[in-house]
Amino acid sequence: MHDKPSVLVTGGAGYIGSHAVLALTDAGWPVAVIDNLVTGFRFAVPDGVPFYEGDIRDDALLARIFAEQGTRAVMHFAGSVVVPESVSDPLKYYDNNTARTRSLLASAVAAGVPHFIFSSTAATYGIPDVSPVTEDTAQSPINPYGMSKLMTERMLADVSAAHPMNYCALRYFNVAGADPQGRTGQSTAGATHLIKVAVEAALGKRDGVGVFGTDFDTPDGTGVRDYIHVSDLAAAHVLALDALIEKPQRSLQMNCGYGRGFSVLEVLDAVDRVTNRTIDRRMEGRRAGDPDSLISDNSRIKTTLPWEPKYADLETIVTHALAWERKLGEIRGEA
Numbered sequence: 001m002h003d004k005p006s007v008l009v010t011g012g013a014g015y016i017g018s019h020a021v022l023a024l025t026d027a028g029w030p031v032a033v034i035d036n037l038v039t040g041f042r043f044a045v046p047d048g049v050p051f052y053e054g055d056i057r058d059d060a061l062l063a064r065i066f067a068e069q070g071t072r073a074v075m076h077f078a079g080s081v082v083v084p085e086s087v088s089d090p091l092k093y094y095d096n097n098t099a100r101t102r103s104l105l106a107s108a109v110a111a112g113v114p115h116f117i118f119s120s121t122a123a124t125y126g127i128p129d130v131s132p133v134t135e136d137t138a139q140s141p142i143n144p145y146g147m148s149k150l151m152t153e154r155m156l157a158d159v160s161a162a163h164p165m166n167y168c169a170l171r172y173f174n175v176a177g178a179d180p181q182g183r184t185g186q187s188t189a190g191a192t193h194l195i196k197v198a199v200e201a202a203l204g205k206r207d208g209v210g211v212f213g214t215d216f217d218t219p220d221g222t223g224v225r226d227y228i229h230v231s232d233l234a235a236a237h238v239l240a241l242d243a244l245i246e247k248p249q250r251s252l253q254m255n256c257g258y259g260r261g262f263s264v265l266e267v268l269d270a271v272d273r274v275t276n277r278t279i280d281r282r283m284e285g286r287r288a289g290d291p292d293s294l295i296s297d298n299s300r301i302k303t304t305l306p307w308e309p310k311y312a313d314l315e316t317i318v319t320h321a322l323a324w325e326r327k328l329g330e331i332r333g334e335a
Contacts (some may be wrong), residue, residue: 013046185324208280257296
């Protein structure tokens with residue numbers, strides 16, 4: 001095994017980034033966080049982890065962080081993630097997700113940082129012709145969110161060819177759940193993720209859940225997605241970093257999912273079972289660009305990394321999301 005080098009986590013006060021910080025610190029990696037706290041929360045960063053409030057386009061700040069921390073790897077989570085907003089405000093997404101990443105990469109190259117892990121997305125595939133989706137499926141995004149992430153993947157490929165840096169792009173499917181120990185979770189107000197919305201409804205924070213589309217080509221007519229527990233996803237990032245360090249000449253692109261899907265109604269039924277309540281379901285029309293089914297082929301990550309998901313169970317994911325939602329109420333004084 002190698003010595004564990006210092007890792008800078010961008011967006012480490014956000015949902016997935018804060019779980020990656022926990023996975024790294026739990027495994028003994030030296031970690032620092034940069035976050036502008038626009039959508040992140042200071043309470044999500046553990047005590048003892050150096051925290052820099054600032055923007056990844058601030059090259060002077062990044063140069064200082066890289067020098068102070070001796071950073072040898074970047075895990076990049078900072079970015080905007082709401083697909084409909086990307087359609088209505090594309091320039092925000094090309095700024096936050098593409099232009100700022102270009103700036104971050106320039107700072108990393110200048111500091112000689114050799115490893116870069118990128119939070120990419122299944123949205124880079126658009127509406128694929130096949131399901132499950134492999135990494136070799138054509139990437140043709142149908143919205144600015146997916147395109148802004150694909151542009152970053154291309155930038156990383158070009159940068160790694162021109163400079164001594166290797167990278168891993170992890171293409172997430174539907175991320176859900178929360179830290180099993182209740183240390184962090186999805187805290188964003190007005191989140192659009194189905195399981196987050198459903199547990200808010202189960203706790204009376206919403207009056208129901210909209211089901212967008214009941215005429216998809218799926219067994220029950222509602223959209224099918226591959227839900228992955230955020231802690232399993234965070235574990236994959238740590239293993240991916242190991243893999244980059246072990247083979248510095250190799251870069252990786254890998255899907256992150258469980259390889260099986262659940263429909264919207266199956267997810268809501270699981271929340272009903274866990275909470276012993278019935279969520280009010282409002283059947284609404286389809287949203288533009290929603291595929292019938294989006295499921296990962298995860299054979300590449302399973303063969304490349306020693307990744308063994310611990311929480312690949314829908315009710316477990318819901319249980320952890322629900323526990324965090326209750327705790328969030330206490331943090332915010334709602335209880």
